[in-house]
Amino acid sequence: MLFGLRCVFASLLLPALAHAGPFDRIGADGGKLLLTAGFSDVEGAGGGGIVPWALITGYGSNQSWGANSHYSDVRLREFDLRTAGIAVGVLDRLELSVARQEFEVTGTALAGIEASQDIVGVKFRLAGDAVYGQDGWLPQIALGAQFKRHGGFENGGALVSPTQLGADEDEGVDVYISGTKVFLGSNLLINVTARYGNANQFGLLGFGGDEEPDGTVNGEATVGYLLTRKLAVGGEYRMKPDNLGVDDEGDAWDAFVAYAPNRHLSIVAAYVNLGSILGPVTGVNDDQTGSYLSVQFGF
Amino acid sequence: MKRPVAFLALAAALIAMSGRAHADGAQCQTDDSAVASARSALTAARDSLPARFQLADALIEAKCFHDAVHTLEDGLAIHPRNSDLQTRLRNARSLVSEQEYFAGKDEAELAARVSRNLLRCTKLAEITSCDDALKLKPNDAEIHLAKGDALMKAERPGEAEASYRRANEIKPGDARIAAQLTAARTQRRTLIARCLERSDDAALIACQGALSIGADDEFQLHARMASLNQQRNQSAAALASYIAAQALKPEDRGIALGIVALVDSTMRKDAVALEALGSALLALQRGRDALTAFRQAQALSPAMPTLRARIVQAEKLAAMEPAVAATPSNSLAAAPVAAATTPVLVARTYSNAAEPSRSR
Numbered sequence: 001m002l003f004g005l006r007c008v009f010a011s012l013l014l015p016a017l018a019h020a021g022p023f024d025r026i027g028a029d030g031g032k033l034l035l036t037a038g039f040s041d042v043e044g045a046g047g048g049g050i051v052p053w054a055l056i057t058g059y060g061s062n063q064s065w066g067a068n069s070h071y072s073d074v075r076l077r078e079f080d081l082r083t084a085g086i087a088v089g090v091l092d093r094l095e096l097s098v099a100r101q102e103f104e105v106t107g108t109a110l111a112g113i114e115a116s117q118d119i120v121g122v123k124f125r126l127a128g129d130a131v132y133g134q135d136g137w138l139p140q141i142a143l144g145a146q147f148k149r150h151g152g153f154e155n156g157g158a159l160v161s162p163t164q165l166g167a168d169e170d171e172g173v174d175v176y177i178s179g180t181k182v183f184l185g186s187n188l189l190i191n192v193t194a195r196y197g198n199a200n201q202f203g204l205l206g207f208g209g210d211e212e213p214d215g216t217v218n219g220e221a222t223v224g225y226l227l228t229r230k231l232a233v234g235g236e237y238r239m240k241p242d243n244l245g246v247d248d249e250g251d252a253w254d255a256f257v258a259y260a261p262n263r264h265l266s267i268v269a270a271y272v273n274l275g276s277i278l279g280p281v282t283g284v285n286d287d288q289t290g291s292y293l294s295v296q297f298g299f
Numbered sequence: 300m301k302r303p304v305a306f307l308a309l310a311a312a313l314i315a316m317s318g319r320a321h322a323d324g325a326q327c328q329t330d331d332s333a334v335a336s337a338r339s340a341l342t343a344a345r346d347s348l349p350a351r352f353q354l355a356d357a358l359i360e361a362k363c364f365h366d367a368v369h370t371l372e373d374g375l376a377i378h379p380r381n382s383d384l385q386t387r388l389r390n391a392r393s394l395v396s397e398q399e400y401f402a403g404k405d406e407a408e409l410a411a412r413v414s415r416n417l418l419r420c421t422k423l424a425e426i427t428s429c430d431d432a433l434k435l436k437p438n439d440a441e442i443h444l445a446k447g448d449a450l451m452k453a454e455r456p457g458e459a460e461a462s463y464r465r466a467n468e469i470k471p472g473d474a475r476i477a478a479q480l481t482a483a484r485t486q487r488r489t490l491i492a493r494c495l496e497r498s499d500d501a502a503l504i505a506c507q508g509a510l511s512i513g514a515d516d517e518f519q520l521h522a523r524m525a526s527l528n529q530q531r532n533q534s535a536a537a538l539a540s541y542i543a544a545q546a547l548k549p550e551d552r553g554i555a556l557g558i559v560a561l562v563d564s565t566m567r568k569d570a571v572a573l574e575a576l577g578s579a580l581l582a583l584q585r586g587r588d589a590l591t592a593f594r595q596a597q598a599l600s601p602a603m604p605t606l607r608a609r610i611v612q613a614e615k616l617a618a619m620e621p622a623v624a625a626t627p628s629n630s631l632a633a634a635p636v637a638a639a640t641t642p643v644l645v646a647r648t649y650s651n652a653a654e655p656s657r658s659r
Contacts, residue, residue, distance in 0.1 A: 109584035110552060158522035158544060159553025163530050166560040210564040245563045246556065281559050283585050 028299050031061025032092075035232055035260050036131045036182060039268050039296055040070035043146055043202065044085035044099025045121045047178075049254050049270050049292050051220040051236045053191045054142035054180035056125055057097070058089035058298055059263050065090045068298030074272055076290035078107030078282065081204075087121070095144075097121035103204045108282040113159065116151035117203050130180045130189075139181035139190075146174040148203040166244050167206025168213045172199055176220075189224035189234070200244050201277060209243030216241045224258075232258045240275065248285065250275025254292060268294040327363030334361055341370075346377055348384065355387060364394040409435060417442060424449040440470035447479055454504075456486040457511035457520075491516065494523055503527045518547040525557055534565045542575045555579035570600035577609060586616025 038055035041047040046057030046068070058066020067088045074081040085099025101117040123144035130140035150170040153159045162170050174197035182189045198208040198215040208214065218241060224234030235255045242249045256270035270292035279285035337354035344350050351374040358367035371388040378384055416432035419425045420442065429446035436442055447462035463480040470476060493505035506524045511517065525540035538561040545554050558579040562572050577592035590613040597606050 109582070110556075113552065153553070156556070157548070157551035157553035158518075158525075159556055161526060161530075164526055164553065164557045164560070166529075166564060210560070244560075246560045280563075281556060281583055281585075283583075283588070 028058070028060050028066050029064035030059040030066070030263050030299055031064060032059045032066075033131060034229055034263060035226060035258070035266075037066065037068070037089075037263075037298070039258060039266060039294065040068050040072075040085060040087055040097070040099075042072055042074065042081065042083050042099075042101070043119050043121065043148075044070075044083065044087055044097040045123060045144060045146065046087055046089065046095055046097070048191070048222045048224070048234070048236050049256055049268060049272065049294065050238050050252055051191065051193055051222045052121075052123070052144055052176060052178055053130075053193075053222065054125065054128075054140040054178040055130055056089035056092045056095045056123065056142070057087040060089055060092060060299075062092040066299055068296055070294055070296040072268075072292065072294035074274070074290060074292045076272075076274060076277075076288040077286075078105060078111075078284055079274075079277055079288055080104045080106050085119075093125050095121070095123040095142075097123075101202070101204065108284055110156075110278070110282055113156040114154045115162075115204050116154075118149050118151060119203070120147045121145070128179075130182045131184070133181075134184055139179040141177065141179050144176050144178065146176075146197075148172055148174065148199060148207070150203060150206055162200070162204075162206025165205055165246050166210040167200055168198075168208030170206050172197060172203060172207030174199055174203075180222075187226035189222070189226070189232075191222040191224075193220040193222075194218075195220060198241060198243055200241070200247060201249060201274075202240075205244060205247060205278070207243075209247075210245045212241060212243040224256075230260050234258075246278060246281050248276050248279050250287060256292070264297055264299055266296045266298070268292070268296070327358065327361065327366045331357065331361040333357040334363070348374065348378060348381065352383075352387065355391065359391060359394065362398075364391060364398055367391040368395055413439075413442075417445060420449055421445045424452040426450060426453065438469055440466045440473065440476065443469065444476055444479065447483065451479070451483060451486070454508045456483045456490060457509045457514065459483040460487055461511050461513065487511070491520070494520065498527065498530065503531075518544050518551075521547070522551075522554060525554075529557070529561070534561050535567075537561055538565055538567065538572065538575075542571065545575055545578055549578050550582050552582055555582035559583070568595075570596040570603060573599070574603060574606060574609070577613065581609065581613055581616065584616065586613050586618070586620050589613040590617050 036055070037059045038046040038053050038057060039048060040057065041052055042050055043052070045052035046055050047053040057068045060066030065088065067086065069086040070084065072083045080103070082102045083099055085097060087095060087097035089095045097120070099119045099121070101119065103115045103117070105111050105113045121144060123142050126141045126143055128138040128140040133140070148171060150162050152161055152170070174195055176193050176195040178191060178193040180189065180191040194217055196215050196217050198213070200206050200209060218239035220236070220238040222234060222236045224232050226232045233256065235253065237251065237253045239251045240249050252272070252274045254270040254272040256268055258266060258268045260266040271289070272292040273287050273289045275287050276285055277288050334354070334357040337350070337357045341347065341350040341354045351370060355367045355370045358364070358370060368388065368391045371384060371391055374384050375381075375388060413432050413435050416428040416435070419428035420432055426446065426449050429442060429449050432442045433439070433446065443462050443466035447459040447466065450456070450459035450462060460480065460483040463476055463483055466476045467473070467480055487509050490505040490509035494502050494509055497505075503524065506520050506527065510520045510524075521540045521544035525537045525544060528537035528540060538558065541554055541557045541561065544551070545558060548554065556579075558575050562576045573592050573596035577589045577596060580589035580592060590610065593606060593610045593613055596603060597610070
């Protein structure tokens with residue numbers, strides 16, 4: 001399996017490496033248009049706020065590399081999700097990311113309980129170019145995977161592992177394929193993602209569960225509109241599996257505003273709805289809504 | 300020649316016994332009205348033989364054989380040559396010796412049973428035999444020690460430690476007990492480390508072996524066993540461990556979450572599970588749902604000891620909770636017990652109403 005993946009990596013990267021000059025490989029050329037590098041989502045992958053895109057993170061062109069770091073805070077009614085991470089895009093072909101999520105219950109009888117999760121992501125651009133492929137219909141298509149490991153619970157008394165909530169595992173893998181297209185003429189970005197996985201609440205409540213142990217395919221989508229060269233607005237929708245008996249997990253969506261004054265700084269603010277979280281045990285069955293704010297530095 | 304000697308010995312023993320009873324002067328405790336009236340009649344006429352015989356008969360009837368002998372001996376001092384009195388005295392004395400024979404036989408039987416159980420406990424390490432022996436002699440340090448040894452052989456140092464501790468309380472300063480207690484503690488520490496640090500089958504066995512009722516870490520071990528059983532999809536065993544842990548720390552939110560998850564998935568609806576679910580919901584500040592669970596448990600088992608106090612707690616909490624609007628989706632929370640299967644399902648109904656497509 002691992003050998004097979006290496007072969008795929010090599011076959012995808014070698015042609016790009018052959019085109020890149022020796023200096024381009026070391027220095028970052030910042031060769032992409034402003035706001036076309038995407039952002040880092042809550043799981044660390046290049047994308048929007050909650051949906052990964054097919055774009056490779058950073059402003060590096062196909063002869064160089066780029067990177068992006070982020071700190072995001074999602075403040076919901078009874079929960080707070082903080083994410084920090086860094087992602088590197090190589091030759092506009094390969095993206096590697098690491099992120100750490102910290103999730104805290106701020107309301108209900110579970111207030112004070114904290115969970116953490118580490119996510120390592122990898123993404124390959126398989127075909128197309130979202131920005132420069134304007135003369136064709138083919139979007140940029142990328143295949144990605146996110147390896148997630150739950151770090152356990154704190155301040156939960158005897159609760160230390162998501163398996164105690166009925167989850168099957170405390171680690172899992174999401175595999176996704178994304179197609180992203182930027183319509184420069186109409187200042188529009190459209191992204192569609194299909195994700196296979198069994199993560200409960202992004203993995204923060206473990207993987208699989210008493211109601212559905214196996215992975216399922218769920219759809220995600222983003223629509224963005226560039227108001228100016230530096231300002232974009234949009235919305236995202238992400239379907240989520242519902243595996244746990246103690247959680248009526250619902251779908252998530254957001255409406256965002258992104259501002260990038262230059263190639264090194266971008267700020268994303270959003271109104272976010274992550275659906276119900278642990279409603280059957282907290283008694284709060286309403287959707288968890290709140291703010292999303294992300295500050296990102298990159299090149 | 301031997302027979303007269305034996306008779307003499309028996310007579311001497313009987314005289315000694317009667318003398319002892321006489322000397323004790325203790326009266327047999329009886330509420331028998333016949334004895335009381337006969338005693339009054341004799342007090343009124345001490346020389347009356349019929350009154351004395353009537354009292355002796357009443358005492359024998361009430362199985363107060365020693366008192367009967369005493370009464371007749373007193374009569375013999377007044378009427379030394381009365382053959383009827385002598386015959387009655389002889390009969391009464393034989394009843395006394397018969398009674399003492401059977402009492403001795405019971406003691407011998409008891410000793411034999413203890414000895415047999417102790418033998419099986421020590422030689423065969425049969426823990427049930429140790430328990431049987433302890434039922435007969437609960438304060439015997441040797442039996443506690445033997446039970447500890449049997450438990451050590453069964454790799455249950457947690458329980459062994461408790462047995463050695465009890466033996467040590469009964470017989471403080473005994474070097475053998477102290478040494479075994481130290482060994483049990485050492486082995487238990489090793490098992491606790493295995494229980495907490497590993498997550499394989501050996502960890503679960505280690506937790507079970509280290510478990511000691513009343514120890515400081517009892518809660519931690521129950522919780523760990525629950526978690527390990529859950530990882531193995533042993534839901535029933537996990538729930539049992541959570542319930543045991545909950546009895547020690549009813550307010551623990553982790554235990555509460557585990558119980559809610561497992562009662563839901565195991566679909567247990569017996570009184571114990573429902574009481575545990577109610578307590579879990581109480582810990583999660585869900586007064587109304589806790590009350591529903593408690594009332595279901597009460598309907599199944601009205602005599603559960605802690606239920607009444609829990610219901611009072613839940614009622615107080617429910618009274619503080621904001622009123623629920625009477626919509627079809629959430630009115631089940633306040634509905635009669637029979638309307639809902641478990642409060643978790645009640646809670647789930649809310650969100651199903653919000654997301655009809657997710658209705659199960």
